[in-house]
Amino acid sequence: MDIGELETTAALAQIDLGNGDLERLGEAVSQMLAHFEKMNTVDTEGLEPTTHALVRDNRVRADDVTPSPLADAMIDQAPEREDRFFVIPNVL
């Protein structure tokens, strides 16, 4: 795999890769891609892509409120908070 493409992919996934990582993983990713290429040669003409296994019926829920008892506990987990807000470095 082209190192430039790997860098873009890593950036999109917010993964910080050092130089050594790029070369090492580049090799592994190339192997994976080669495998995908092999799979691509299989004739799938007329077959619907399988996005979900073992799905039979519609799975929906009624529009009824089920308040979560965990809201407060989840805010308590925040590394930094102000009142009930989660606080992060300014991203604007």
Add this chain to the structure above:
Amino acid sequence: MYQTVVGLEVHIHLNTKTKAFCGCRAEFGDEPNTNVCPVCLGYPGVLPVLNQEALVQAYLVAKALRCELSPRTLFDRKNYFYPDMPKNYQITQFHDPVGRNGSVDFLSPDGTVKTVRIHDVHLEEDAGKMIHAGDMSLCDYNRAGYSLLEVVTEPDLTSGEDTEAFLQSFQRLVRYLGVSDGNMEEGSMKCDTNVSIRKAGEPLGTKVEVKNLNSTRFIKKAVEFETKRQATALDGNRTIVQETRLWNENRDVTESMRTKEGSLDYRYFPEPDLPPFVPDKAFLQAIDGRLVELPLARRTRLLTAFQLSKEQADFVTESRFLADFFETATGTGGTGPAAGQAIANWLMGDVQKELNHFGLTLEASPLTATRLAQLQALLDSGRIHIKIAKQLLVAIFEEDKDPERLLKEKGWEAITTEEQLSPILDQVFAQHPAVVEAIRAGDVRQKGYLVGQVMQATGGRATPGLVNSLLAKKL
């Protein structure tokens, strides 16, 4: 001369009690992060489950917009990293939206009915809200996961005025369907506006996306500003940059927004946690059952049936409640143009005045369609005249009672028989013997004075014709 081309991406908050994929309350104005759970905060290992009502409303809008309804609708993940979405992806529909290839009509300010094609209608979730202050940002996820419906139009609008009229018409449509309040100021309706220009007959120009538009008036202004800005650029042999611009409402201009390069690769893929939804016959029948006559069709029908003016037709179809009110009060079309005119005039005139005076909406006021119809019937039958009718209307607002009952309690019924009027006349004669004598002696000019006295004694309830004829008889 350039032609303006506008396409819209309209988002509406659906009218559901809970969020799209979890049972958290979908409610504005609550304390930050109270309506949150592990699903909408994107904790690992959780499973989103579709809100059936959101799906119903999504299909309902798609149907009203004459879309091809998806026989098997699917959800996708749109991946992006921004702290307004704790999952790092938004659940949306990319490959199989609920509806595609629709169209909708609207009334242009130039008086013609125009059609806008609909590219697709898809269901997705809203993001959380952030407040940026100093060196930190505060995150509130109450809104994260709200059911949001996006309607994407084809680039069929050709002016700022038409764009504004289309959006107002769309607002009415979603309100009629009961799927959203469509309020732009409160953020329950948002609109990204794509503007390009071209010379007649040429292919589409480079489009610019304008965001941060929270009223239909700003959208009109933004379209007009962009048309001028792009025309100046092309006339100066400069190229239009495809970009996102923000509306600056203080300066009435659009401004370029800096974008991170390469950040727009969303890597859509099917959402593995949500199975496809296949609407069955019962579901589709339920959609049909909730479809209503749309505002434009209703306006046309009422305009013709009651021979209303354009202003009257616009007024009475502004909301479904008002249109229903109007039709109930007029007896659902059976009583013809006269009744329609009368009711429309009441609604636009005195009713509006009293609503303002009492600070009420028609929905919350004591005036029902039946009461207004009764009031008009009293007027039509001659039991009251217009001055008393207006008094009665005020009394309905003040006392919340039926007009018939108020009429009895107040003793406001018109005096229409000689038997009723005769004793009052006798009384006036007795009070003003000199005037009576003068008239009998030939001074007919003083008759007017006596009529005035009778009207005063009856509180204006006597019919002038009857007063004159009985007066002549008694003199």
